[in-house]
Amino acid sequence: MDYTQQNYKAIKQMLDSIGVTSIDELFSDIPKDLRVKELNISNGQTEQELLNSFKGLALKNKISTTFRGAGIYDHYIPSLVWEVIGRSEFLTAYTPYQAEASQGTLQAIFEYQSLICALTGLDVANASLYDGSTSVAEAVVLSLRISGKNKILISSLLHPEYIQTVKTYLENSKAELVVLPQGANGAIERTVLEANIDDNTAAVVIQSPNYLGIIEDMQTLSAATKSKNVLFIAVVNPLSLGLFQAPGEYNADIAVGEGQVLGSPMAVGGSTFGFMAVKKSLEWKIPGRIVGQTTDKDSKRGFVLTLQSREQHIRREKATSNICTNASLNALAGCVFLAGWGDEGFVNLAKTNISKARYAFNKIKSLEGFKVKFENKTFFNEFVIETQKNIKKINKVLLKNNILGPLDLSNFNENLTNCLLFCVTEQRTKKEIDKLVELLAKI
Amino acid sequence: MEKLLNEMSSECKPAYSLNLDVECDYQIPENLKRNSNLGLPNIAESDLLRHFINLSRQNYALSTTFYPLGSCTMKYNPLINECIAKFNEFNSVHPYQAQESMQGILEIIYKLEKDLCEISGLDYFSLQPAAGAHGEFTGLLVISKYFKSIKQKRTKIIIPDSAHGTNPASATLAGFDIIPFKSDLDGSLSIEKLKEILTPEVAAVMLTVPNTLGVFEKSIIEISKIVHDNGSLLYYDGANLNAVMGIIRPGDIGFDVMHINLHKTFSTPHGGGGPGAGPVGVKAFLEPFLPVPRIELKKLKYILNYKKSKSIGKIKSFFGNFPVLLKAYIYIKSLGSVGLKNVSEQAVLNANYMLAKLKNIIDVPAGEKCMHEFVLSPKSVLKNSVKTLDVAKRLLDYGYYSPTVYFPAIVEEAIMIEPTETESKDTLDKFIEVLIKIILEESNKCPQKVKDAPVNTPVKRLNEVEAARNPVLKW
CATH class of the missing domain: 3.40.640.10 (Type I PLP-dependent aspartate aminotransferase-like (Major domain))
Incomplete structure (x- = not known):
């Protein structure tokens, strides 16, 4: 399928106006030996075929409830x-x-x-x-x-x-x-x-x-x-x-x-x-x-x-x-x-982020095996928690429950081995946060 | 006149709101707290919708009119691409989730790379650059790093004067000095002149093929040989790739590096100025220098490979403008190899047809044939000091977007027309009729009407000088 419009008759008329007999003649400035024989690209597909094949590709990606940020965030889009x-x-x-x-x-x-x-x-x-x-x-x-x-x-x-x-x-x-x-x-x-x-x-x-x-x-x-x-x-x-x-x-x-x-x-x-x-x-x-x-x-x-x-x-x-x-x-x-927020609404959006993040923070830091990395620091919607538990295992368990867990900071720098970066935006419900905490407690 | 958002603000209930399902808990030390007012507008959803819809109606767009904007390849943007790009399974994926959980996305990036290699004749592509100029910059950094790796000091780039302004700007940003290359009147390049400026310090020659006057560089093989004999590399600005898909491949004719503007040749919508994508392709010997991560296929799994010690590093965060890459890939899959070649054939046919209808009336500095676009110089036929700018504005009155004007600078009063392959003969005929009418008839009989144009647009001719002299850049 392509999106060109000219039919045979129109092409003929256009070639006549130009004064050539074929489209190929329009490319006569390009030496013949430089020309491509045929591109090795699969045959064209109809809209319906495309929709089906790309649905298949889409389903190879997993969407989870995300507690991960680090530069890209899950926020509500009105x-x-x-x-x-x-x-x-x-x-x-x-x-x-x-x-x-x-x-x-x-x-x-x-x-x-x-x-x-x-x-x-x-x-x-x-x-x-x-x-x-x-x-x-x-x-x-x-x-x-x-x-x-x-x-x-x-x-x-x-x-x-x-x-x-x-x-x-x-x-x-x-x-x-x-x-x-x-x-x-x-x-x-x-x-x-x-x-x-x-x-x-x-x-x-x-x-x-x-x-x-x-x-x-x-x-x-x-x-x-x-x-x-x-x-x-x-x-x-x-x-x-x-x-x-x-x-x-x-x-x-x-x-x-x-x-x-x-x-x-x-x-x-x-x-x-x-x-x-x-x-x-x-x-x-x-x-x-x-x-x-x-x-x-x-x-x-x-x-x-x-x-x-x-x-x-x-x-x-x-x-x-x-x-x-x-x-x-x-x-x-x-x-x-x-x-679309107005001043008050926009401030409220920020407060919602910080409040939910603090709710999760307070719950997680009180769990056994988890502790605050940086005491008394003000944060927005992300915070660092240190853990003695196996980070790979944590994220594996969470993923099984359809949760994209915190980012492992071990590779970020040597001071942050065993540290996790959690992100909680306005998108996360109390129920989802409670579920996260519940799963962390069990690991 | 549509009000500005701040002028619409009232004490109404704003469009968006949120509920908090946990205790409101935020204590912020005084020294970190915002004290100044935000000053955001307060507007109800219905009014806000009307505002933006009204604004949208003040735009000429590809979906409403013919857009013969030379050098920009404003071809039809297929709707199926938009439809698929809205899938949640593409939009809601986090860049730092595990590779195993984004195999569909990695597969698309990987396979798009392979298709671009096939179309271009180059061996590898990085899809990370976010736009054409970003791709140029990336390609030039690759070239620079390559020469450093073989311990050659090459600090200069040769760029024809007909090239896009991004070429010299990107080369400067990449730390090179520019050697301008004066092209002939038809935009072609003289071998003799090239030999004169091709010194051992030249890292690369950047060429746009076909050039910005719509002419295929006949001596390209000889140029390629001379450049390579000098130990320099050849860079292909892919802005005009729409003319040659399935016809020639830059890699086959000697180019070592190129970028492709997916938002031109591969139909992704321009969005009023982006986002675009500017994938950069290279011959195999330059692959180690491409940005990280490379997306590779290992044991039937797509993986992100960051372990490339010679890489130039990252050119932006994450993997590139994925939705743009996705739309371009859908486009390639919908056209297939026959469709892609047909694109270039029809684009060249449409341009030559328009040229044939115009060349006996208006001067064409590059001669009687063209590739996918051509440049007119109406200087000799415009009467009563009517300028190309006036013609461009008058076209808006007839409901057309204007062609590119005053580019390339080597042509006086240039009008650069690129019809693309997706327009019908009927559309082209009507446009040609109007263009001739403005240039021959109106500039002669009613020049003031042309100079006063446009009058049918939401605003009349705007004062650009005033805007720059006394800048008002916010409300």
């Missing part, structure tokens, strides 16, 4: 989000270059930018980046470029795949990446940051909640960074900003993060979107598309892609980034998600 991103007028439009014919996408991106600014407390947001990991990499590249310095301090408690991505992005640059070790309490300590910062430091990158779920003392870390005239890059979970300090409040220069929690399904880790918000002074330095408000000939409000002289299609090798296609549809989901 029906409205699905409805809007399924609208073919959004789904099948291109990047909105022709503004007058793309006001839907442009206004939605403008609204998205405004909502990201509201959430982060910063001044300017771009139209999205690929995901959380690349948003951190872009922020690092930005800070190296504008500071002219070449050292980056990065938290060891930043998501390990984000650190790896940043390393890859910096592979051929002169930049030096210094990983700040974690303190005994599962967070980055001010003294460690201060011991590593110097005149050559371009930026400090701290994630909060960090990979272990702990809320970092961003106020203190940012102040220590800013006092040295170094850029502070905050990597944040946007849902946590309903309750926890916003990057703008602690004077961060750049806030980035993973937008999956705002209305995108887990989908084995992508597609999602990355967001970036910066202080006003950096608006001409930010990578990627930005939508701005303007007026039309009749002085009516409208929206266009703007500050384009930062971008690759204008500036080529001097652009602020190579990014072109980003993750617009996922950012649209983020916009629809953020628009």
Whole structure:
């Protein structure tokens, strides 16, 4: 099955108009000896056949009640989000270059930018980046470029795949990446940051909640960074900003993060979107598309892609980034998600996450063989528990009961052998948490 | 004019709500607590739905109109792809669940890689990159790491001036210096000029084939030989792969590395600017450098292999934009080998048909034949200082999205048209008629009408200068 339209008669007419006798003649510039004989690809299938075969493939994946997070989270996606991103007028439009014919996408991106600014407390947001990991990499590249310095301090408690991505992005640059070790309490300590910062430091990158779920003392870390005239890059979970300090409040220069929690399904880790918000002074330095408000000939409000002289299609090798296609549809989901809660509802969503996580935390830590790893630390919806029990066995038993258990942190670093990272979002019911606890108690 | 979300906000019951079935329990130390207002809008579900549906109706989209946007391959996006991509068994899988519990997903990624190898003639693909530019960057890092591994210092990339802007931007990000390659008027490359700039420092030459003027590079075999004799590699920008599926394979004609834009050639919807996917393919000698994890088949099980010591590492978290990969794979399975070749044949037929109808009226710098797209230069026929931009805007009034304009920069007043294979002769005929009418008739008889266009769109011509001079980037 293919989606071409021309029948024999139309093809004949078209060939006549062109002045050739066969379609093959249209390829006469390509030397015959370079031509492919036949592709070894299976025969085409009808829609019905496809549906059946892909149902079969889908069923080879297992869906469980998940208590695992570590960068990708099971959150509720309201029906409205699905409805809007399924609208073919959004789904099948291109990047909105022709503004007058793309006001839907442009206004939605403008609204998205405004909502990201509201959430982060910063001044300017771009139209999205690929995901959380690349948003951190872009922020690092930005800070190296504008500071002219070449050292980056990065938290060891930043998501390990984000650190790896940043390393890859910096592979051929002169930049030096210094990983700040974690303190005994599962967070980055001010003294460690201060011991590593110097005149050559371009930026400090701290994630909060960090990979272990702990809320970092961003106020203190940012102040220590800013006092040295170094850029502070905050990597944040946007849902946590309903309750926890916003990057703008602690004077961060750049806030980035993973937008999956705002209305995108887990989908084995992508597609999602990355967001970036910066202080006003950096608006001409930010990578990627930005939508701005303007007026039309009749002085009516409208929206266009703007500050384009930062971008690759204008500036080529001097652009602020190579990014072109980003993750617009996922950012649209983020916009629809953020628009429907109101302040109180959004704070309530954050409170629900933390309350359910604390409910599970209190129950699990009181079980025999399980104990709290980091005492008295504030967390959002993930926490670390140390256990003397066999972790493989724990997750095997849980999986038998259709539960995706906590992440085994043994391989993350040597301080976390026998440690588990639990995640409890608003999606988990009391009943599911009780069941988890009951199963853990029996192991 | 559709209100902004903040202007719609009222003291109503907001669209979404949650119940808490455990005790509300959160104590947050003062120094960690948010003190500032969020400032999110408060809008009821019905109003919010209307808002976004109204906005959607202000878009021209592939599902509503012909979208002859050159270089972007705006072909029909099959609905079955969307339908399958909504399956819960794809969407609700966590990236860190056990490999045994996501065999269906790994199988799709593995088999898509194999199909892309077959289509391209390259030996291995990484499906991790999230877009074309991301794929370019990945491919260039692979090239860089390869030369480091054989202890050669090669720091430069040759890029024709007709290339997409992402090429030089990606090469710079990957730490290379750019040597611009001035192409001839039809976009083709002179062997003599290439020899002059091909120094021992050149790591690779990046080419778009067919080039952005829609011309197949006739000297490609000679170029390939010269480049390889110099010890350099050849990179294929797959943006224009839609012209040559089942016709030629980049791997067969000497290319070592390429990326493919799945959101172009393989029909996945563009989403108003993503998500896309930019798989990167390489010849076997470059495989050790591809991003991790590699997805492999071992003892009838699909596994994630992270143990690749020469790999460039991770280019993004997890495995790539899976829903996009899935849709592209469904597309390949629906077309099969005959259908894929038919795609390129019909795409080239449609483009040549349009070109044949236009070439005697409007200048075509690249000559009388093309592959899947072509570039017009209407400078000599436009009257009364009407510009290409005006023509583009006037087309919107007739209900068409505009072709790509002012690209490639080597053509004055360029209009780049790519009809794709999924449009009917009737659609093409009507569009051609309108385009000729605007360029010949309206620019002559009523130029102000063209300069004032568009008037049938939700807003009239927007002031882009004002937007950049005094940026208003949020409410």
